[in-house]
Amino acid sequence: MFLLKWVLPLICISMLTGCDFSSVRMEFNRAERAYKEKDYTTARKYYIRVLKRNPESEIALLAAEKAAVVMVEELGMYSEALDLYRFLIIKSQDPEKVKTYQLKLAMVMFENIQDFSGAIEEFNKLIRLETDNSKRTEYKTFVAKSFFNLNKFYQAQVEVEEILKGDLKEDERFQILLFKGNILLTVKDHKNAIDVYTELIEEFPERSVKENVQINLAVCFEELKDFDRAISILEELRGSFPDTTFIESKVSRLRERKKNLPGARGRVR
Numbered sequence: 001m002f003l004l005k006w007v008l009p010l011i012c013i014s015m016l017t018g019c020d021f022s023s024v025r026m027e028f029n030r031a032e033r034a035y036k037e038k039d040y041t042t043a044r045k046y047y048i049r050v051l052k053r054n055p056e057s058e059i060a061l062l063a064a065e066k067a068a069v070v071m072v073e074e075l076g077m078y079s080e081a082l083d084l085y086r087f088l089i090i091k092s093q094d095p096e097k098v099k100t101y102q103l104k105l106a107m108v109m110f111e112n113i114q115d116f117s118g119a120i121e122e123f124n125k126l127i128r129l130e131t132d133n134s135k136r137t138e139y140k141t142f143v144a145k146s147f148f149n150l151n152k153f154y155q156a157q158v159e160v161e162e163i164l165k166g167d168l169k170e171d172e173r174f175q176i177l178l179f180k181g182n183i184l185l186t187v188k189d190h191k192n193a194i195d196v197y198t199e200l201i202e203e204f205p206e207r208s209v210k211e212n213v214q215i216n217l218a219v220c221f222e223e224l225k226d227f228d229r230a231i232s233i234l235e236e237l238r239g240s241f242p243d244t245t246f247i248e249s250k251v252s253r254l255r256e257r258k259k260n261l262p263g264a265r266g267r268v269r
Helices: 002-036 040-053 058-075 078-091 095-113 116-129 133-149 153-164 170-186 190-203 205-210 213-223 227-237 244-259
Strands: none
Touching: 002 040, 002 058, 040 058, 058 078, 058 095, 078 095, 095 116, 095 133, 116 133, 133 153, 133 170, 153 170, 170 190, 170 213, 190 205, 190 213, 205 213, 213 227, 213 244, 227 244
16 A cells, blocks of 8 residues: 555656657647648747747757747748747757857847847857857957948947957958958048958959959049049959949949049030
8 A cells, every 4th residue: 555655646647747748749740740841830839839838858949949940931930039049048058059049049130130239249149159260250240240230330340350350261351351341431431441442452353353342442532533543443344344334334434524523624614
């Protein structure tokens, strides 16, 4: 009798636990099946059910991860996905997974919701977690771009200058210098933008053509009303730029503007 008093409740608990796990697994399988059938609303519903049934379990973490993917990629439920990524960051015991979830959270902030203040905060958290130099550079660049998108151009430039102090790969250096030049062009600091674009063209001539660096350089000289320099840059570009009609049109317009300058030959003041 003594044994039955204690063993029977344990057997019942075990049976209930087993049934509950079986039920959770069944709902997870329903979610997986719905996902394969591209019924994303149903898939999300069952993933969330699994999460709510036993949020501390491994299968719940997997369900939360899959639900977040569905919400971002298929349903556009970005705010709800952020909540799931925050949950995963707190619950995950794997440091690498934590970084993955933190990156996904930051990218949803930046790309989908376009909450750039929030993105700055989340990318800075990621920078503190990350030890890989190349990844840190990438995340710092997103911080700089977020400041730029908030029209905080000075702070964006400060971030860029800090990145340029680091040990950058060739591609990273090109991208950051180009971004720096574009910031300077945006704030109409044309003289310094000219220095940056010139450096890019000298250091990365072929890449500069593909990324329209010479076009930006010509714009800087045009803004300074140095039409001869702007025309010269475009004419040098004519042989390598794919759209020759565009170049011809730009050169023609610049020549017309030059003719209309006060004091130009044939123009009456």
